[in-house]
Amino acid sequence: MGDPGGTGSSDGPGTPARRLKRPTMSDVAARVGVSQALVSLVFRNQPGASPDTRRRVFQAAEELGYRPDTAAQLLRRTRSRQLGVLFTMRQPHDVGIVEALYPAARKHGYTLVLNAMVATRGERQAMEELLGLRSEAVITIGATSSWQHLTTGATRTPIVEINPRTRAAGVDVVRTAEHKGIRQAVDHLVALGHRAIAHIDGGTMPAAAERRRGYRAAMRRHGLADHIRVHPGDYTEESGARVARDLLARAQLPTAVIAGNDRCAHGLLGTLLRAGVRVPEDVSIVGYDDSQLARLSFIDLTSVRQEAAESAELAVRAAAERLDEGRTADRDIVLDPTLAVRGSTGPPRTRSTPDGDLLR
Amino acid sequence: MGDPGGTGSSDGPGTPARRLKRPTMSDVAARVGVSQALVSLVFRNQPGASPDTRRRVFQAAEELGYRPDTAAQLLRRTRSRQLGVLFTMRQPHDVGIVEALYPAARKHGYTLVLNAMVATRGERQAMEELLGLRSEAVITIGATSSWQHLTTGATRTPIVEINPRTRAAGVDVVRTAEHKGIRQAVDHLVALGHRAIAHIDGGTMPAAAERRRGYRAAMRRHGLADHIRVHPGDYTEESGARVARDLLARAQLPTAVIAGNDRCAHGLLGTLLRAGVRVPEDVSIVGYDDSQLARLSFIDLTSVRQEAAESAELAVRAAAERLDEGRTADRDIVLDPTLAVRGSTGPPRTRSTPDGDLLR
DNA sequence: CAGTACAACTAGTACGTACAAGTGCCACGT
DNA sequence: ACGTGGCACTTGTACGTACTAGTTGTACTG
Numbered sequence: 001m002g003d004p005g006g007t008g009s010s011d012g013p014g015t016p017a018r019r020l021k022r023p024t025m026s027d028v029a030a031r032v033g034v035s036q037a038l039v040s041l042v043f044r045n046q047p048g049a050s051p052d053t054r055r056r057v058f059q060a061a062e063e064l065g066y067r068p069d070t071a072a073q074l075l076r077r078t079r080s081r082q083l084g085v086l087f088t089m090r091q092p093h094d095v096g097i098v099e100a101l102y103p104a105a106r107k108h109g110y111t112l113v114l115n116a117m118v119a120t121r122g123e124r125q126a127m128e129e130l131l132g133l134r135s136e137a138v139i140t141i142g143a144t145s146s147w148q149h150l151t152t153g154a155t156r157t158p159i160v161e162i163n164p165r166t167r168a169a170g171v172d173v174v175r176t177a178e179h180k181g182i183r184q185a186v187d188h189l190v191a192l193g194h195r196a197i198a199h200i201d202g203g204t205m206p207a208a209a210e211r212r213r214g215y216r217a218a219m220r221r222h223g224l225a226d227h228i229r230v231h232p233g234d235y236t237e238e239s240g241a242r243v244a245r246d247l248l249a250r251a252q253l254p255t256a257v258i259a260g261n262d263r264c265a266h267g268l269l270g271t272l273l274r275a276g277v278r279v280p281e282d283v284s285i286v287g288y289d290d291s292q293l294a295r296l297s298f299i300d301l302t303s304v305r306q307e308a309a310e311s312a313e314l315a316v317r318a319a320a321e322r323l324d325e326g327r328t329a330d331r332d333i334v335l336d337p338t339l340a341v342r343g344s345t346g347p348p349r350t351r352s353t354p355d356g357d358l359l360r
Numbered sequence: 361m362g363d364p365g366g367t368g369s370s371d372g373p374g375t376p377a378r379r380l381k382r383p384t385m386s387d388v389a390a391r392v393g394v395s396q397a398l399v400s401l402v403f404r405n406q407p408g409a410s411p412d413t414r415r416r417v418f419q420a421a422e423e424l425g426y427r428p429d430t431a432a433q434l435l436r437r438t439r440s441r442q443l444g445v446l447f448t449m450r451q452p453h454d455v456g457i458v459e460a461l462y463p464a465a466r467k468h469g470y471t472l473v474l475n476a477m478v479a480t481r482g483e484r485q486a487m488e489e490l491l492g493l494r495s496e497a498v499i500t501i502g503a504t505s506s507w508q509h510l511t512t513g514a515t516r517t518p519i520v521e522i523n524p525r526t527r528a529a530g531v532d533v534v535r536t537a538e539h540k541g542i543r544q545a546v547d548h549l550v551a552l553g554h555r556a557i558a559h560i561d562g563g564t565m566p567a568a569a570e571r572r573r574g575y576r577a578a579m580r581r582h583g584l585a586d587h588i589r590v591h592p593g594d595y596t597e598e599s600g601a602r603v604a605r606d607l608l609a610r611a612q613l614p615t616a617v618i619a620g621n622d623r624c625a626h627g628l629l630g631t632l633l634r635a636g637v638r639v640p641e642d643v644s645i646v647g648y649d650d651s652q653l654a655r656l657s658f659i660d661l662t663s664v665r666q667e668a669a670e671s672a673e674l675a676v677r678a679a680a681e682r683l684d685e686g687r688t689a690d691r692d693i694v695l696d697p698t699l700a701v702r703g704s705t706g707p708p709r710t711r712s713t714p715d716g717d718l719l720r
Numbered sequence: 721c722a723g724t725a726c727a728a729c730t731a732g733t734a735c736g737t738a739c740a741a742g743t744g745c746c747a748c749g750t
Numbered sequence: 751a752c753g754t755g756g757c758a759c760t761t762g763t764a765c766g767t768a769c770t771a772g773t774t775g776t777a778c779t780g
Contacts, residue, residue, distance in 0.1 A: 024765095024766055024767085025766070025767065026766080034728095034729075034730085035729070035730050035731080036730095036766090036767080037729080037730065037731080037732095037767095037768085037769085038728080038729060038730075040767065040768060040769085041728095041729090041768095043767095044768080047727090047728095048727075048728065048729070049727095049728070049729080050727080050728065050729090053728080053729090067488065067491055067492055068492055068766090068767080069435070069492065069494070069765090069766055069767070070431075070489070070492035070493045070494070071430075071431045071432075071434035071435040071440075071493065071494055071765090071766080071767090072431075072435050072735090072765075072766035072767040072768090073766085073767060073768080074431035074735095074767095075429070075431040075432050075435055075734095075735050075736065075737085075765090075766080075767075075768095076734075076735050076766075076767045076768045076769080077735085077767080077768065077769095078735095078768080078769085080431075089449055089455045089458065089459075090455070095449045095450070098449065098476065098478075099449075099476075099478040099479065099480075102478055102480050102481055103480055114474050114475070114476060115474070116458065116459075116474060118458075118459040118462055119459065120459075120462050120463055121462055128427070129430070131427055132427055132428055132429065132430035133430045133431065134429065134430070134431055237656050237658075238656065238657060241656070241657050241658050244658075267656065267657075267658060270630075270656070270658035270659060271657070271658040273633055273634070273658075274633065274658055296597050296598065296601070296627065296630070297598060297601050297627075297631070298597075298601050298604075298627060298630035298631040298633075298634050299630060384735095384736055384737085385736070385737065386736080386737095394758095394759075394760090395759070395760050395761080396736090396737080396760095397737095397738085397739085397759080397760065397761080397762095398758080398759060398760075400737065400738060400739085401738095401758095401759090403737095404738080407757090408757075408758065408759075409758070409759080410757085410758065410759090413758080413759090428736090428737080429735090429736055429737070431735090431736080431737090432735075432736035432737040432738090432765090433736085433737060433738080434737095434765095435735090435736080435737075435738095435764095435765050435766065435767085436736075436737045436738045436739080436764075436765050437737080437738065437739090437765090438738080438739080438765095
């Protein structure tokens with residue numbers, strides 16, 4: 001009694017400390033004097049046990065230090081009700097989505113199992129592990145691989161991609177209407193009086209191509225095709241810093257820059273400030289993501305907001321639709337971003353424009 | 361054939377799409393014409409199968425889309441060889457440790473299972489989930505709870521805490537010799553000629569108290585007790601920004617500030633720069649963590665470095681010692697930090713000191 | 721008073737794998 | 751010819767839980 005699975009012998013000196021077996025439902029049941037099945041009922045909060053018995057079961061479990069074995073539950077249960085999440089820890093906005101996934105999953109009756117993509121472990125391997133753990137569906141955030149082989153064959157697993165790098169068939173996608181976000185940024189700057197508006201892109205990173213196209217389209221829409229300048233970047237601070245140095249080396253700065261994301265904008269802003277350029281007086285800067293970074297008082301970045309909570313909720317819902325409602329057709333969910341205007345944008349300084357006109 | 365667990369009927373319209381059962385080892389075995397146990401041998405890379413059979417097993421598995429079931433493995437195996445990791449995604453240094461844990465765990469023959477602590481899920485719950493998944497030990501990074509109840513009782517689970525907030529008994533601890541780090545920072549600044557060196561602390565955050573004490577001790581050691589100034593903070597950018605505003609409001613700035621961590625230093629630096637204060641000419645700034653932030657070209661922060669890889673390796677090793685070598689006594693592992701000198705520190709400007717002397 | 725309905729429980733089995741303990745079979749040495 | 755050993759494989763069972771299908775006992779109905 002009170003010695004579940006133990007041999008009764010204490011770990012003798014010299015022998016490697018033997019881990020005692022963890023107590024099981026049967027141990028709890030034996031202690032209360034009921035069957036294992038009844039303990040199972042109690043822990044699942046199912047009807048069929050008297051209030052008094054429930055209390056005694058919980059008390060015995062407490063005394064024994066019993067803890068349900070997830071592996072066994074997973075194995076036995078008809079449904080695992082687990083969603084795998086494949087994510088990166090380095091992009092703040094992605095972290096925000098992960099955090100928002102927890103309440104969203106709970107709301108739909110699912111549990112999350114995380115797997116980070118780090119340098120030493122490819123996306124594929126991380127995905128394999130998630131599937132091995134019986135994820136019913138997998139939500140990826142900013143992934144670059146295509147999962148064609150998973151959505152095909154006997155055991156197709158639904159995949160929902162949030163802000164994927166590439167477009168793929170057979171998966172649901174939750175993404176932002178990037179062009180609308182960029183267009184709002186351009187509109188905002190043009191309304192302030194800007195004409196020389198440059199863009200730092202994200203290279204091959206997720207959504208970068210669309211933002212780049214959106215920038216070009218919005219500029220043309222305002223008749224500013226001649227002012228289109230796309231500087232290559234990669235969503236990192238250093239790429240923003242590099243562009244800043246390039247711009248400083250030239251005689252003429254643009255009056256405004258739209259960065260591919262907030263990190264890039266941060267690098268741009270920091271480097272310009274260090275060089276004595278005033279923001280927004282000399283140059284206005286717009287970021288993208290509206291991350292925590294943008295909201296810091298000393299950065300205070302006008303930025304295109306994508307609601308992390310909304311993306312998370314819709315991704316979970318998309319998975320739930322496939323799993324619980326039998327949807328089989330792909331969905332492409334597009335969210336409209338909004339512009340969070342802060343202190344990094346303002347009217348351009350009065351100065352001579354490249355074509356010689358003097359703007360008021 | 362080729363329809364493992366399937367009923368042969370395609371998902372009819374109107375009925376919710378039924379997920380086909382995933383293939384098992386038995387399905388693979390049947391296809392090859394061998395026993396399930398042999399397939400198990402092959403997948404575990406154990407001796408006892410002919411090279412030809414191995415090939416056929418792998419091929420059949422490939423054709424069926426077979427994937428080992430982790431839940432079943434976990435349930436059946438004597439040892440799970442899994443280490444739980446409890447971490448925060450918001451502190452860059454912690455993220456670095458998590459990434460370094462992967463290779464360290466692999467080296468010792470362990471697998472990692474992550475669980476993030478987010479606002480909506482307490483540390484306790486995250487820990488429960490890890491234990492439910494049969495983690496043999498748990499490594500926490502910057503956790504605040506005490507796990508007394510886990511290291512006691514029938515099924516004690518080894519806990520290794522990296523940079524814990526509070527000291528606890530019954531657990532292994534991997535931490536930095538905080539006072540040495542701070543002392544190096546103070547020594548460095550004093551050597552540059554600074555005397556008015558302030559400190560922004562981390563409040564109740566991990567290691568903050570020790571850094572605070574280390575600052576005071578180092579200052580006294582240099583006979584600068586009169587210049588001791590501790591400003592309250594909490595390791596966030598905004599706390600650094602707030603202190604910056606406080607300092608600016610006073611007539612007299614210190615010539616140097618040691619921030620509790622890099623994020624705090626970032627807030628301090630950004631706010632001072634915005635106010636026209638030059639760094640390091642007017643004020644020198646030292647951070648703590650040597651995170652990626654500190655290394656950015658436009659931040660370029662002198663910072664106390666704690667090797668994430670080293671912490672990770674030692675934490676895994678501590679867990680392995682308990683699990684594989686039967687160690688039962690607690691270990692307190694203390695790492696020596698080093699100072700990464702960058703551009704945010706320099707000699708103080710010649711100016712009158714608070715006591716009226718004129719320093720050269 | 722028989723019959724029924726319900727609450728409170730138990731028995732048995734299946735989930736997919738790992739591991740211990742076999743079972744043939746063939747080559748080899750004496 | 752007979753053991754002997756090793757390889758290649760199989761059989762059987764256990765892991766801890768969930769779920770289906772019972773089995774009691776009690777109260778209630780007509």
